[in-house]
Amino acid sequence: MCLAIPGKILDIHGDEPMSRTAKVDFNGIVKSVHMGYVPEAKPGDWVNVHAGFAITILKEEDAREILDIFQEMVPKDLNES
Amino acid sequence: MKFISEYRDPQAVKTGIDRILQTATRKWTIMEICGGQTHALLQYGIDQLLEEKINLLHGPGCPVCVTPLNMIDKAIALAQLPDVIFTSFGDMLRVPGSSQDLISVKARGADIRIVYSPMDALELAKQNPDKQIIFFAVGFETTAPAVAMTVWQAYEQSIPNLQFLVSHVRVPPAIELLLSSPHNTIQGFLAAGHVCTVMGYHEYEPIVKKFKIPIVVTGFEPVDLLQGIYLCVKQLEQGQSKIENPYSRSVIREGNVSARELMQQIFKITDRNWRGIGTIQNSGLKLAENFQHFDAERRFQMNTEPVTDPDICISGLVLQGIHKPDHCPAFGTECTPDHPLGATMVSSEGACAAYYHYRNLAANV
């Protein structure tokens, strides 16, 4: 479980933290997403969205870190682990 | 696609596979307990690529598959009531009940609508004041916050015509049950990354301590899955048992605090019957006292008897990782996605359906 998809916040509507919504862009598809659980989110942030709700703000540095691990792996490294 | 395509890079995947195969000095048995991970592992063929060293088990991580049979029957009964609009995620529509499924009931005229979010049910309730809107609230802790917020909004706005048929389930009690079983062969766990996005991973700390087993919080893209499996294997090779979180772009130890807080207000923990497995204590969520008036079972006085699947169906054993789907005598013959005998053949995340769709033998060609 389950399908949570990354999308980029375009703009946020509403002042009430518990009922704010945002237009979120998923690769050219824009859907209205509930922002109640990410009160600190702002336009330009990337969020993970499940069942119409943003459940977290994605951390770009951590996202990069795991990719770097894979990119740094070269054949000789495998023998050392 | 950012945050997706990079994690599907073929070169990275090849390197990741090689690293696991070189690190493992023997075959290890690892279970993932998430329908989304089952789907991804089989769709990308990662299980095949690691077969030599990793025995991947697919646990009861598909909430569609574990929704109890009598809950499906209740859904079907509710959907057929006059002036009801029954709303559900698409996943649930083909799950067989005792004698039929929601799709066949829809075909006979019941007003059943697929929604993307429970908030869509709230909108329907506002637009149709003369109807009763019921939402089928299934899912693990990833989905419970969406339902919690919807219940909260319905409460705040005093919506009189929205009810919830609640069948949420929790992961940690299921893990404990599996690890306590005398049949248990699981040596390491991949924890579902999106459940942990909401709940964090502190709940797994006592499990790791008690059972001395590695648990790695894992995402859903090929690179994430491979990193999760690699870290699990590395711990096993080194005799370690701790929690690791390579999915840190989405998960922190405490999870989403505001989601957990609202869930604690809206729901309370209860025992829950898991289809094919039986009752697991404290493994479910139901509406708390203050929100009981939104409970569809109470509102419509549903009281169907517990029912079991046909004897030949071994979905319970599949869900516990004790058998693989293709060990079932009915797999691919009496039981196929066209005429499923159990829930694991219906949902595309169910291990049996995933095996049928993705793991079909290419060797013949």
Add this chain to the structure above:
Amino acid sequence: MSGDSTINPGSCPIPIEKYPHIVMAHGGGGRLTRQLINDMFRSAFSNDLLERDHDSAVINVESGSIAFTTDSFVIHPLFFPGGDIGELAVYGTVNDLSMSGAIPKYISLGLILEEGFAIETLWQIISSIKLASEKCGVSIVTGDTKVVEHGKCDGIYINTTGIGFVPDGLTISPASIKPGDAILLSGDIGRHGISVMAKREGLEFETDLESDCAPLHQAVKALINANLDIHCMRDLTRGGLAAALIELAETSNYSIEINEESIPVCDPVRGACELLGFDPKYVANEGRFIIILPKEQQEKALSILKTIPVSSNTVPIGKTLNTKTSQVVLLNAYGSRRILQLFSGEQLPRIC
């Protein structure tokens, strides 16, 4: 993709003040029926065969083979981004005929109308059919109109039959498929299904995406005029690329191998599929087709298809195999192979 949806159809030729909506009498065979047929349909589709006003259209046939097809259109919504049911009815019929190499010529139009259907809407659809048939060089030569009670159909259902003429010497069919043939796909997949889904209640999302609804006859004509040895063609429709490939494998008995990475999918379709949990290979298309031909002719076919707008992004996606096991094998980017299966019904949006 069609730009026709932006053209103004002009005002409805029937005075609609008295009957702005279809009533049972429009299908009763009396005065209202004649008015509908004469003032709307015949004036829109005017041609010699239709003018004769017989029960059937009699067509002169030269030597050679006739291609004959039928199709029904029950879609909802009737108007979708990039097209409508009228265009779909014409292009769908034209495409079915084109897939056997036939030159599409004549179409029949059977309409089932729901009591209460707006005449203005009917006129928009008829105008669409007129424009689409002119674009394809086909004539609407006969038809039928029935009206059913309110609630017995969804506004309008359309049935067509199509006739085309197959040039001498062509045998384009699954039976002509050979092992080692190249498989080409005329463009990216999933646009029609996703653009229609975007409007569907409960799933609404915003997108500029339009349906790929389009006629394929020009692309087919270019291939045939180049004297290429086309073995088989198949247009993609409801079941998507997956259904077309599986049908071809089953009918020809030859297995097919597809390179998953080579299947083109545009960004919005990818995004929508990720969001809803769909596999683009199963999403509907209405303006794409598969071409199967000898490997040696692949490059020539590609260069020709790329000059025609509807097929300008044609790519090779796989080949037929030597084995007669009727399977479609997908080769993914990681070296895994799996068999492509059909779902029992339509894909449903999922959360897990």
